[in-house]
């Protein structure tokens with residue numbers, strides 16, 4: 001039994017891995033000459049620069065387990081002071097705050113809010129549950145915790161999601177928080193939760209891509225520089241059209257971000273193209289600046305900037321990769337992320353100077369721009385997925401995976417890829 005996976009990013013590599021583990025004949029097509037998609041780690045001597053996400057949470061069948069199977073040992077992400085700058089004031093976030101699960105949220109009561117805000121937080125459990133199903137995240141937080149708390153958390157959430165949190169659907173992006181409100185309120189529910197670590201790989205997320213590629217190289221047909229430009233179906237099954245011919249497949253897993261998946265359907269299934277184009281995506285860019293530690297002597301910290309603070313970036317993180325250096329990671333979103341590399345580098349240096357209130361000269365700068373790289377989980381997300389699934393009923397043997405379907409975070413993506421591969425295996429078993 002054979003399966004063709006289109007897209008060699010993390011979603012595709014994971015789908016190919018599980019299909020191969022199940023004993024299938026696997027072909028993996030990747031348009032570029034390297035695997036990993038947005039999951040890449042650039043290396044400069046001992047300094048690692050993550051191009052995409054750098055940490056992940058824990059879910060069953062998810063990244064943690066997969067890493068162990070591949071001989072990699074995820075480590076807990078080192079604690080870092082996280083600060084929101086809002087109205088010229090610095091608000092230190094609770095140390096273990098994890099909004100994906102809700103852990104640590106009850107500690108907002110210890111933040112220096114006014115007495116009236118604290119009193120409101122004390123009565124949060126008496127607030128009724130959501131009046132609408134697909135509530136905006138801002139409305140959800142304001143309703144439960146009050147506008148003052150939302151104003152402080154919003155820059156952190158926006159930076160984490162890569163775009164304006166105000167536009168996000170609460171159930172689509174933070175389903176576990178929405179579930180908590182039904183279990184006696186966010187703060188009471190958060191108190192009952194067990195801590196959930198965030199993990200990272202010491203050699204970078206690129207080491208996972210390497211390990212998966214090495215595994216697949218020995219067991220599957222890995223085809224780099226093979227862009228699928230269309231897929232069609234005839235009596236023999238699926239035909240995947242490449243520049244130099246076509247491939248036949250019983251089952252196809254399309255592991256591409258929605259805009260790229262939309263392109264593949266344009267020649268044969270324009271209705272799928274239309275539905276996929278309804279998933280909004282955000283631009284993202286990251287600038288890394290390396291400074292001598294003497295020029296940038298601040299302790300490790302991550303700042304999240306509210307609008308109106310005079311910063312163009314959404315977040316600025318400082319770490320010490322060596323005892324002599326400080327690495328600044330400056331994150332841009334939206335239209336700013338589309339600026340030219342030189343402009344982004346200049347802006348990032350200004351951001352550092354503004355934070356430091358003094359000019360500092362970097363030793364080196366790296367710019368990574370990723371247009372349309374981050375799904376934006378806006379209102380109507382669940383309906384968009386339902387519409388897509390309804391259309392896919394007419395395409396037996398075709399399965400889609402990607403962050404836009406999985407929800408935020410790499411752990412969700414890997415879990416979704418695993419579940420999608422399982423559905424593909426069930427389909428093959430039934431059709432045989």
Ligand SMILES: Cc1cc2nc3c(=O)[nH]c(=O)nc-3n(C[C@H](O)[C@H](O)[C@H](O)COP(=O)(O)OP(=O)(O)OC[C@H]3O[C@@H](n4cnc5c(N)ncnc54)[C@H](O)[C@@H]3O)c2cc1C
Pocket residue numbers: 006007008009010011012029030031032034035036037038039051052053160161162226227228229255256257260264284286370373374375401402403407408409410413
């Ligand atoms: C800085 C940054 C932070 C991010 N943080 C988050 C986050 O917190 N939460 C979140 O959900 N997402 C986040 N993302 C989005 C992130 O890219 C995805 O979660 C994840 O990397 C998607 O993996 P993927 O395999 O689905 O897609 P990709 O990594 O985009 O891989 C797709 C692969 O398919 C290949 N390809 C494209 N078209 C074709 C074709 N026609 N034929 C063959 N191959 C093709 C591409 O070359 C690429 O290698 C972030 C992205 C960036 C850049």
